[in-house]
Amino acid sequence: MKLYTSPTSPYARLVRVALVEKQLNDRVAYCFVDPWQTPAELLAVNPSCRVPTLVTDDGHALTEAGVIVLYLERRYPEPRLMPREAVEWVHTQLGRALGCIDSGVGVLTERRHGDATTALAERRGEAMQRAVIGLAEAVGSGERRDPDLGQIALGVALDWFDYRFSDEVGWRVDYPLVAQWLDALKQRPSFIQTAPPAN
Structure with a gap:
């Protein structure tokens, strides 16, 4: 591949x-x-x-x-990232995480190539804020087994918002258990090996 x-x-x-x-x-x-x-x-x-x-x-x-x-x-079904008992939950979180990233990418694109003061830019920024809060709430208490695809997607999305919008999207203060969960997830080899370069 x-x-x-x-x-x-x-x-x-x-x-x-x-x-x-x-x-x-x-x-x-x-x-x-x-x-x-x-x-x-x-x-x-x-x-x-x-x-x-x-x-x-x-x-x-x-x-x-x-x-x-x-x-x-x-x-490649093994090892499983979509437990049989959690297929709908995984699909829900995968869609939610990708939609949240879409909102953030829209904001970045507008800033780089458009007018960040337009009504569309403001709407995208508000959608991004709501979506990040939704992601943090979806993670919940942070008590998880080995990560499934839904948790991985949530973790990737939240970590990307920390990377690109840390000064604007302050979810960590309101969701300290989720922040702890993400910090633990980021210690996995898969997250370490794929970490973006420092800003």
């Missing part, structure tokens, strides 16, 4: 964490690209030029983090 990825993309990090947790890291060739530069090698497999893009052993190019992690779970 070959994964087109970026060191700072939360979508790509979700896939990278899942690959490590599923013990597939040594079966993947990583190609780090900057999708904003429209690299030819990424365009060749994904015309929308987005990361992550996973090219399977059969040569199929899978795009979108949610699609990729669900493919990995189906194709």
